[in-house]
Amino acid sequence: MVESPVYGQIRTGVCKLFGVYPSSIEQRKGGTMSAQQALDELKVGNKRFVAHLHHEVPTDNHNRQHELIINQKPIAIIVGCSDARVPPELVFDQGMGDLFVIRVAGNIVMPSQIESVEFAALQFGPRLIVVLGHSQCGALQATIGALKGPPERVADMYPTVVEYVRPSVDAAIEACPNGTDDEILHTATHANVRRSMAELRKGSVSLRRLEAEEGLMVVGAHYAIETGVVEFFEDAKVGPVSKEKTTL
Numbered sequence: 414m415v416e417s418p419v420y421g422q423i424r425t426g427v428c429k430l431f432g433v434y435p436s437s438i439e440q441r442k443g444g445t446m447s448a449q450q451a452l453d454e455l456k457v458g459n460k461r462f463v464a465h466l467h468h469e470v471p472t473d474n475h476n477r478q479h480e481l482i483i484n485q486k487p488i489a490i491i492v493g494c495s496d497a498r499v500p501p502e503l504v505f506d507q508g509m510g511d512l513f514v515i516r517v518a519g520n521i522v523m524p525s526q527i528e529s530v531e532f533a534a535l536q537f538g539p540r541l542i543v544v545l546g547h548s549q550c551g552a553l554q555a556t557i558g559a560l561k562g563p564p565e566r567v568a569d570m571y572p573t574v575v576e577y578v579r580p581s582v583d584a585a586i587e588a589c590p591n592g593t594d595d596e597i598l599h600t601a602t603h604a605n606v607r608r609s610m611a612e613l614r615k616g617s618v619s620l621r622r623l624e625a626e627e628g629l630m631v632v633g634a635h636y637a638i639e640t641g642v643v644e645f646f647e648d649a650k651v652g653p654v655s656k657e658k659t660t661l
């Protein structure tokens with residue numbers, strides 16, 4: 414189909430605003446891209462997603478499939494929730510082979526998640542790790558509900574997830590004793606992301622070395638199901654104890 418001049422001008426302007434999605438994995442520079450470059454890619458990709466400009470990627474994936482037979486060069490590792498409403502490739506407008514994704518309910522970090530992240534960081538070279546929490550997280554909601562119910566019920570409900578998430582929920586309840594469930598959920602979700610960031614660092618000598626010597630960055634982020642917007646924690650590189658202002 415021939416593109417009209419007017420549409421071409423609009424498209425050029427849009428691409429200047431939101432970036433252009435490269436069609437080749439070689440152009441993506443995954444494995445050699447710095448953490449900040451990868452973070453910028455994800456930020457601009459989410460802007461494309463929010464602006465409903467993410468339609469180019471699926472057609473590129475068909476070509477990518479053949480390129481990826483030999484190798485993969487993901488630009489980032491994502492530790493996210495299994496929630497069907499938060500698919501990282503879509504919300505960051507990335508294609509096949511761009512993201513190494515570990516998804517588990519509540520984006521919790523246990524030994525198997527740490528080893529998966531280590532494997533990707535050491536084998537494929539991405540220098541950015543994003544722990545991605547989200548609004549309306551069922552794992553957090555279930556934990557809040559369990560803690561408000563009879564004590565004996567707590568251990569019965571998803572014991573591993575509840576055990577992991579519980580300190581973040583307890584801290585949120587303590588921080589806002591008169592808070593609504595939504596306020597507690599929001600605070601607990603951010604705290605839970607920070608906990609997972611800390612667990613990754615605590616549990617892996619390799620990740621700490623990569624962070625200290627090779628520019629690895631562990632970043633916290635929050636996806637709003639209501640708007641499609643991902644907010645990255647401003648204190649991304651500092652760790653789990655600082656303020657939670659965001660930049661996008």
Ligand SMILES: [Zn+2]
Pocket residue numbers: 494495496518519520547549550551552553
């Ligand atoms: Zn969730």
